[in-house]
Amino acid sequence: MNEFDLIREYFTWPIKDPSVTLGVGDDAALFSLEQGYQLVTTTDTLVEGVHFSASTSAKDIAHKSLAVNLSDIAAMGAKAKYYTLAIALPKIDKSWLQEFSDSLRQLSGHYQVSLIGGDTTRGALNITITMFGMVKNSKALTRSGARPGDGVYVSGTIGDAGFCFWKLSNGLIPSNQELKRLNCPTPRVELGLALKNQASACIDVSDGLEQDLSHILKTSSVGAVIEVEKIPISEALLGHIKDTNDWSIPLCGGDDYELCFTVPEDKEEALKKLSESCNVNITRIGVVTESLGLQIKGFDGPRKSYQHF
Amino acid sequence: MNEFDLIREYFTWPIKDPSVTLGVGDDAALFSLEQGYQLVTTTDTLVEGVHFSASTSAKDIAHKSLAVNLSDIAAMGAKAKYYTLAIALPKIDKSWLQEFSDSLRQLSGHYQVSLIGGDTTRGALNITITMFGMVKNSKALTRSGARPGDGVYVSGTIGDAGFCFWKLSNGLIPSNQELKRLNCPTPRVELGLALKNQASACIDVSDGLEQDLSHILKTSSVGAVIEVEKIPISEALLGHIKDTNDWSIPLCGGDDYELCFTVPEDKEEALKKLSESCNVNITRIGVVTESLGLQIKGFDGPRKSYQHF
Numbered sequence: 001m002n003e004f005d006l007i008r009e010y011f012t013w014p015i016k017d018p019s020v021t022l023g024v025g026d027d028a029a030l031f032s033l034e035q036g037y038q039l040v041t042t043t044d045t046l047v048e049g050v051h052f053s054a055s056t057s058a059k060d061i062a063h064k065s066l067a068v069n070l071s072d073i074a075a076m077g078a079k080a081k082y083y084t085l086a087i088a089l090p091k092i093d094k095s096w097l098q099e100f101s102d103s104l105r106q107l108s109g110h111y112q113v114s115l116i117g118g119d120t121t122r123g124a125l126n127i128t129i130t131m132f133g134m135v136k137n138s139k140a141l142t143r144s145g146a147r148p149g150d151g152v153y154v155s156g157t158i159g160d161a162g163f164c165f166w167k168l169s170n171g172l173i174p175s176n177q178e179l180k181r182l183n184c185p186t187p188r189v190e191l192g193l194a195l196k197n198q199a200s201a202c203i204d205v206s207d208g209l210e211q212d213l214s215h216i217l218k219t220s221s222v223g224a225v226i227e228v229e230k231i232p233i234s235e236a237l238l239g240h241i242k243d244t245n246d247w248s249i250p251l252c253g254g255d256d257y258e259l260c261f262t263v264p265e266d267k268e269e270a271l272k273k274l275s276e277s278c279n280v281n282i283t284r285i286g287v288v289t290e291s292l293g294l295q296i297k298g299f300d301g302p303r304k305s306y307q308h309f
Numbered sequence: 310m311n312e313f314d315l316i317r318e319y320f321t322w323p324i325k326d327p328s329v330t331l332g333v334g335d336d337a338a339l340f341s342l343e344q345g346y347q348l349v350t351t352t353d354t355l356v357e358g359v360h361f362s363a364s365t366s367a368k369d370i371a372h373k374s375l376a377v378n379l380s381d382i383a384a385m386g387a388k389a390k391y392y393t394l395a396i397a398l399p400k401i402d403k404s405w406l407q408e409f410s411d412s413l414r415q416l417s418g419h420y421q422v423s424l425i426g427g428d429t430t431r432g433a434l435n436i437t438i439t440m441f442g443m444v445k446n447s448k449a450l451t452r453s454g455a456r457p458g459d460g461v462y463v464s465g466t467i468g469d470a471g472f473c474f475w476k477l478s479n480g481l482i483p484s485n486q487e488l489k490r491l492n493c494p495t496p497r498v499e500l501g502l503a504l505k506n507q508a509s510a511c512i513d514v515s516d517g518l519e520q521d522l523s524h525i526l527k528t529s530s531v532g533a534v535i536e537v538e539k540i541p542i543s544e545a546l547l548g549h550i551k552d553t554n555d556w557s558i559p560l561c562g563g564d565d566y567e568l569c570f571t572v573p574e575d576k577e578e579a580l581k582k583l584s585e586s587c588n589v590n591i592t593r594i595g596v597v598t599e600s601l602g603l604q605i606k607g608f609d610g611p612r613k614s615y616q617h618f
Contacts, residue, residue: 021347025528026452027384027512028351028442033342038330041425042337043393043439047432075336084352086395086437116350123356124433128395130352133337143335203336219334 001092003120010101011085015114020082022116029116031082033134040133040140042072048125052183053168058096060183061127062103068206069131070111070187071257075204077141077196078133080189082116083108086130088123111189135196141261145200146220150262152286153199153271154232155188158209162253163237178236185257191278195261198271202261208252210303213260214294220262226286228298247299262288310401312429319410320394324423329391331425338425340391342443349442349449351381357434361492362477367405369492370436371412377515378440379420379496380566384513386450386505387442389498391425392417395439397432420498444505450570454509455529459571461595462508462580463541464497467518471562472546487545494566500587504570507580511570517561519612522569523603529571535595537607556608571597 001009007024015023022030033039046065048054066083073080085104089097108115113131160181164174174182188204195202201216209231217224228247241247263271268284275282289295310318316333324332331339342348355374357363375392382389394413398406417424422440469490476483483491497513504511510525518540526533537556550556572580577593584591598604 022449022451027381028349028387028440030347030349030385030444030449030451032347032446035344038339038341039348039441040337040339041393041439041441043395043426043428043437045395045397045428045430045432045435045437047397047430047435050431072336076339078337084350084439086352086354086439088354088356088435117352119352119354119437121354121356122359123354123435126354126356126397126432126435126437128352128354128428128435128437130350130393130395130439131337132348132350135339137341140331140339142331142339 006092006120010097011115011118013105015116017081017114020114020116024115024117031116036137037134038137038140040073040076040078040135041130042069043128043130044068044072045126045128056183058099059103062100063107063184065127065129066104066107067185067187067257069129070189071204073131073133074187074189074192075141075202075259076133076135077139077192077202078135079193080111080113080131080133082114083129083131085115085118086128087118088121088126090125139196141196141199141202143201143203143216143219146216146222146262146288147200147264148222148288148290150200150264150288151268151284152213152224152226152262152288153282153284154258154260155191155280155282156258157232157234158205158256158258159237159250159253160234161185161255162249163240165253166249182255185255187257188259188280191259191274191280194274194278198267198274199261199263202259205256205258205260207254209260210251210294216262217294223289223292223294224286225289225295225297228296230283230285232281232283246301248303251296252303315401315429319406320424320427322414324425326390326423329423329425333424333426340425345446346443347446347449349382349385349387349444350439351378352437352439353377353381354435354437365492367408368412371409372416372493374436374438375413375416376494376496376566378438379498380513382440382442383496383498383501384511384568385442385444386448386501386511387444388502389420389422389440389442391423392438392440394424394427395437397430397435399434448505450505450508450511452510452512452525452528455525455531455571455597456509456573457531457597457599459509459573459597460577460593461522461533461535461571461597462591462593463567463569464500464589464591465567466541466543467514467565467567468546468559468562469543470494470564471558472549474562475558491564494564496566497568497589500568500583500589503583503587507576507583508570508572511568514565514567514569516563518569519560519603525571526603532598532601532603533595534598534604534606537605539592539594541590541592555610557612560605561612
């Protein structure tokens with residue numbers, strides 16, 4: 001099977017988006033942007049042995065590759081539209097490719113994002129997706145808008161993916177729900193879009209709450225105080241924390257793909273409605289302060305956020 | 310050195326393009342598109358051991374990573390504007406990174422393309438660049454516009470990169486000029502932009518002339534006749550062909566990054582001027598025909614284009 005057959009077989013399907021003039025199969029893809037909008041673009045790579053283990057299914061790898069990029073676009077308050085896929089494969093494994101392709105196509109359909117181009121090469125398994133979204137001019141939700149007095153919020157529960165990873169690393173068997181949180185994260189697509197009118201800054205929690213919130217604080221030139229007791233935690237992880245008195249997992253565990261954001265006081269009332277309309281829990285965990293740095297109340301033990309190197 | 314220090318140190322430099330609202334350092338980058346233009350996007354991966362050898366310099370790897378993407382955008386008749394870089398590195402090697410960064414920045418400056426985002430991960434060396442260009446609505450140069458009677462053209466000389474690769478594979482020492490053609494290809498940026506008003510179809514020669522021209526023919530539902538004697542070949546390669554009576558290298562050697570394009574008869578006169586203004590040789594090697602398939606006059610020996618798998 002040559003590269004072109006492979007692309008035709010596994011990575012070409014009809015594009016329904018009329019703004020795409022040319023998809024997979026030329027030197028480059030072509031698309032239009034509605035007037036009054038800006039392009040938002042992000043790229044994320046998943047590498048075997050780093051972002052997923054050799055035993056992770058092709059279905060989950062495809063899901064996560066797309067989800068982490070959808071999450072970045074959501075964290076900008078933007079609507080995801082298109083993506084390119086650069087995949088390096090050690091060999092042609094048709095059943096693996098079929099499972100990967102089916103999963104990618106299914107999730108693409110669900111979020112209405114179109115695969116418009118890519119590259120397939122031989123090499124150690126590496127999946128790089130570059131995603132494009134659109135947002136109205138000046139409406140993007142960046143990391144730089146947090147102001148003293150804004151509430152600090154997170155969506156969903158924090159630390160589940162990290163807890164699952166901790167269990168796997170310690171020879172324990174995670175529940176299916178915990179495995180799903182690690183391998184099949186749900187990007188907060190609707191919430192991100194809705195937040196662009198309420199939040200002052202936003203980031204997705206991919207490297208750990210402490211580290212990611214600190215990015216907002218540094219970029220916005222502010223500080224914050226959060227309380228560990230207020231962080232929304234699943235029951236199982238809460239049990240583990242009570243046993244060990246260690247909050248490292250929710251503070252430093254990555255891969256949650258929840259949103260962490262700040263909201264001005266006068267918009268906090270409106271925020272409550274978003275939680276219902278987007279069907280996701282939102283929890284206030286602290287407040288933005290003028291004095292720099294992140295102060296964490298309730299835990300001062302050692303902790304270390306995820307480092308890539 | 311953590312990921313964020315690495316990005317700050319090696320992959321962040323001032324962006325001069327006013328259409329970029331937000332560059333490296335948020336969840337995603339933000340840019341605007343001038344009215345009346347479409348976005349053109351392409352992605353290309355370079356993997357160690359496949360696209361370059363372990364002995365290739367960081368300078369050349371950076372150059373080639375950018376050049377192959379610039380070449381794809383040029384082949385669309387579009388102006389390259391921005392790119393994202395996803396790089397997987399086996400380890401932090403500061404001198405390697407500095408050399409890679411310097412080379413990338415230098416070439417980016419030369420072609421006025423801005424690095425607006427990316428991802429750095431740990432893994433087998435893999436460089437994936439996704440590039441964005443712009444082209445006036447309906448002006449993109451695709452593979453589908455070739456018509457019977459159009460001339461078939463190529464830029465520069467064909468087969469030099471393949472000849473260099475052949476020499477290396479056979480224990481021979483290529484000249485510096487030959488190594489440059491393989492490791493530091495010159496994307497035909499100016500020519501691609503100029504061709505959008507003259508050519509009916511265009512592709513860049515990355516997988517071999519025979520294979521790449523065939524893509525144009527299939528997509529345009531036409532055929533072509535070309536003559537090997539007309540293909541522009543460097544003197545050294547011509548000597549090799551005379552010795553071996555084998556035209557495989559210019560027909561099937563990849564990595565030339567010259568443009569192959571078709572031009573309607575009434576525009577062939579205007580084309581000659583382009584050659585001068587873009588300072589690149591352009592050679593007519595055949596003609597588009599109604600009968601399908603690619604007919605190659607002057608050589609009917611066995612040949613095999615590059616296959617990725």
